[in-house]
Amino acid sequence: MALDPAIKPSIPTDQYGVWSGSATILPNGTVAMLYTGIDRPGTNYQIQNIAFPKDPSDPLLREWVKPGYNPIAVPDAGINATQFRDPTTAWHAGDGLWRMLVGGLKPGTLRGMAILYRSRDFKHWVRAKHPLHSALTGMWECPDFFPVREPGKTDGLDTSEFGPRYKYVLKNSLDLTRYDYYTVGTYNNRTERYVPDNPTGDVYQRLQYDYGNFYASKTFYDPAKNRRVLLGWANESDSVAHDNAKGWAGIHAIPRKIWLDPSGKQLLQWPVEELDQLRGKAVSVGDKVVKPGQHFEVTGLQSYQSDVEVSFEVSSLDKAEPFDPAYANDAQKLCGMKNADVKGGVGPFGLWVLASDNLAEKTAVFFRVFKDGHGKPLVLMCSDPTKSSLTPGLYKPTFAGFVDTDISSGKISLRSLIDRSVVESFGAGGKTCILSRVYPSMAIGKDAHLYVFNNGVTDIKVSKLTAWEMKKPMMNGA
Numbered sequence: 001m002a003l004d005p006a007i008k009p010s011i012p013t014d015q016y017g018v019w020s021g022s023a024t025i026l027p028n029g030t031v032a033m034l035y036t037g038i039d040r041p042g043t044n045y046q047i048q049n050i051a052f053p054k055d056p057s058d059p060l061l062r063e064w065v066k067p068g069y070n071p072i073a074v075p076d077a078g079i080n081a082t083q084f085r086d087p088t089t090a091w092h093a094g095d096g097l098w099r100m101l102v103g104g105l106k107p108g109t110l111r112g113m114a115i116l117y118r119s120r121d122f123k124h125w126v127r128a129k130h131p132l133h134s135a136l137t138g139m140w141e142c143p144d145f146f147p148v149r150e151p152g153k154t155d156g157l158d159t160s161e162f163g164p165r166y167k168y169v170l171k172n173s174l175d176l177t178r179y180d181y182y183t184v185g186t187y188n189n190r191t192e193r194y195v196p197d198n199p200t201g202d203v204y205q206r207l208q209y210d211y212g213n214f215y216a217s218k219t220f221y222d223p224a225k226n227r228r229v230l231l232g233w234a235n236e237s238d239s240v241a242h243d244n245a246k247g248w249a250g251i252h253a254i255p256r257k258i259w260l261d262p263s264g265k266q267l268l269q270w271p272v273e274e275l276d277q278l279r280g281k282a283v284s285v286g287d288k289v290v291k292p293g294q295h296f297e298v299t300g301l302q303s304y305q306s307d308v309e310v311s312f313e314v315s316s317l318d319k320a321e322p323f324d325p326a327y328a329n330d331a332q333k334l335c336g337m338k339n340a341d342v343k344g345g346v347g348p349f350g351l352w353v354l355a356s357d358n359l360a361e362k363t364a365v366f367f368r369v370f371k372d373g374h375g376k377p378l379v380l381m382c383s384d385p386t387k388s389s390l391t392p393g394l395y396k397p398t399f400a401g402f403v404d405t406d407i408s409s410g411k412i413s414l415r416s417l418i419d420r421s422v423v424e425s426f427g428a429g430g431k432t433c434i435l436s437r438v439y440p441s442m443a444i445g446k447d448a449h450l451y452v453f454n455n456g457v458t459d460i461k462v463s464k465l466t467a468w469e470m471k472k473p474m475m476n477g478a
Contacts, residue, residue, distance in 0.1 A: 007064050013039045013049050013071045020142055021048075022089040022218060024100075024122075024159075030056065032122060033064065034087035034100060037071065046084045048073035048102060050122075072125045073102065073117055080107045084115070086142045086173075089220070090122070093162040093189035098122055101132055103140040103172065112140035112172060116192060133194040135202035138176035142216045145170050145194070146228065148184075152262035156228035158221045162189065167260060169267065170194050171209070173216050180209045180217050180232065184265065197265075204329055207266055211331065211401035212383055212434040213237065214253060229272060230256045234422065237395040238439045253435055254417055254424055261431070266404060268430040271417065279307060279468035285452075288462045290349070295453035301469045304354065304448035306418045308467040312349060314369065314410040315459040319345035323370035323378050335382035335400030340364030340455065346377075349460045352451040353418050354388065356442040363388040363438045364453070365416050365425045369407060379403040379412065381427040381434065388438035401432040411463075419470070420444075 009015050014037030021035025030052060037049045049070045054063035075081035083105035090100040097118045104113040112135055116128040132145070147157045147166040157166065171182035183196035184207075198205060209217055210232060217232035232253040236243045243249075256269040283300040290296065298308075321344055327334040340348050350366030352359070364384040372378050382400040389396070405412065405428040417424040424435045443449065450467060454460045 003060065003062060006062055007033065007035060007051055009037075011049075011066050011070060013037045013047055014066075015039060016041050017044075019046070020086045020216065022087055023220070024090040026122065031061065032090075034072070034090065036085040036087065039071070044082045046075065046081060047071040048087050048125075069123055072123065073127070076127065078107065079115065080105045083139045088143055088145055089159050090119075091145070091160040093160070095189070096120060099192075100125070101143045101145055103143045104131075105139040106134070110136050110138050112137045112174070114140060114143045114145070114170065114172070114194075128192055130192075132192060133170055133196075137172075137174055137181075137203060139174070140172035141175050142173040142180075142218065143171065144217070144219055146219055146221070147187075148228070148260040148267070151260050151264035154257070154259040155226045156221050156259070158223070167197075167264065168194060170196070171217070178215055179211075180215055181206045182209060182267070183207065184260070184267070206329075208401065209267075209269070210253075210433045210435050211381075212399035213437050214433075214435045219258065227257045228259070230258045230269065232435075234435055234437055237437045238421070239391060239393060242439070251422070256430075256433075263404070266431065269433050270426065270430045271415075275307070275417075278471045278473060280471050281469045283467050285462055285465040290452055290454040290460045290462065292454060292457045292459070293343070295352070295451050298450040298452065298465065298467055301467055302446055302448075303418060303450035303467065303469075304420055304443075304445055305470045305472075306450065306467050307415070307470055308351065308353070308418065308450065308465070309413070309415045310351070310452070310465040311411065311413045311463045312367070313461040313463050314346055314407070314412075315461065317346055317369060317371075317377050317407070317410065319456070319458050320369045320371045320377055321345045323372045325373065331380060331400040331402050332398065334380060335384065335398045338368060339386060339398055340366055340382070340384040340453075341387075342455070344368055344456050346458050347454075347456045347460075348382070349454040349456055350414060350452070351416055352453055353416060353423055354438060354440050354443045355449045355451055356440070356447065357449055359451075361387060361389055361440045361443045362451070363423055363436065365414065365423060365434070366453075367403070367412060367414070367427070368456075377407050379405055379407055379428075381425075381432045383423065383425060383434040383436045385423075385436050385438045388436075389440050391439060391441045394439060396438070399434045399436060401434065403428050403432045405431055418450075
């Protein structure tokens with residue numbers, strides 16, 4: 001079903017552009033949409049507006065009303081007016097005040113800011129004296145701020161739930177790098193400060209929702225299933241001619257449920273359970289050893305739209321390569337050097353997806369195990385699309401992240417969702433996630449193949465692999 005834009009330029013305070021924002025459900029059930037508007041031509045001068053559904057009973061909320069008291073926040077002194085956007089879902093903490101964040105950049109600096117605003121009536125908003133948090137990272141787009149339950153508990157929390165036992169997540173989309181970063185920390189509603197648990201997490205040891213083509217994400221609380229759900233955006237990277245012919249710019253990633261890892265140090269992510277309803281024909285492989293330099297094809301299904309879950313067992317970690325600490329904060333560069341075709345010790349091993357029958361085209365999703373300076377195993381997860389297409393001139397970067405998992409038992413899991421031009425992968429139960437956009441010229445439709453490979457010197461066993469053909473999702477049965 002194709003829908004017209006719900007909120008589009010129509011009033012003086014957004015007449016030159018409607019940009020990102022967030023929804024808040026008020027106590028009476030009303031949905032309030034906070035969003036960024038452009039009110040003057042050619043300058044990207046940014047202000048914040050509000051809109052309400054014209055017909056709250058419309059399940060698609062297709063029409064919106066913009067009240068006459070817009071705008072609700074403008075870039076006053078100390079705010080860069082061209083770097084001031086993307087208001088968050090608002091929250092309250094029991095003191096009668098609503099709060100929201102707007103992404104910003106301190107003028108004349110590289111200090112990104114989560115600018116804090118307060119309101120008693122959701123109409124008149126006043127800027128706090130200091131940001132909720134800031135860091136020398138460049139502009140913060142699409143900030144998000146929400147509580148999470150105690151480590152290991154998978155239930156979500158409403159944005160306004162507040163308690164000393166809860167941790168908080170502050171996420172920003174970093175304009176300089178085009179990745180989504182987050183920290184886990186504590187929030188004091190009296191001092192109105194957020195403090196990350198890891199002091200270096202803003203700049204150095206940065207956690208990402210996804211280490212691939214994933215940006216401008218937003219979470220929401222789903223009260224029906226008591227979970228927090230993450231939605232992200234994946235840009236197109238096909239040829240210019242093909243991009244123009246499509247008529248759209250980017251897609252949504254699969255919605256993911258997120259919760260705090262038992263360690264309390266990071267989030268875990270997993271495709272929402274509704275995705276399982278699209279699973280069709282299944283093929284399984286078990287207890288199959290893949291010798292060094294070998295691969296095998298998973299046959300019996302059409303894999304160009306598929307869901308693949310695989311559990312690997314490494315026979316020995318003794319041959320793991322020594323890790324160069326120069327790459328401790330640059331997994332992507334390490335993956336670019338040691339890609340899927342560079343033979344290693346323990347790995348690379350994983351999947352070739354959207355592959356042609358002659359392997360001239362293939363996208364690799366794999367693990368590679370190193371040993372750090374103390375002899376402990378360190379796991380790298382990569383998505384390598386450098387051979388994904390024979391079409392010249394495509395943007396085909398490798399993506400990678402380290403996986404904070406204990407592989408001393410030799411066991412690690414991988415799940416990959418494959419959908420024609422998208423490969424969305426989850427390592428070690430959702431500890432590290434990577435989305436890649438790929439555009440095969442040969443491995444299309446029924447000509448797409450699925451393989452398991454091992455380019456290390458150590459045997460790898462596929463203890464269990466199940467792959468499902470995926471049915472096409474339909475909206476309202478249409």
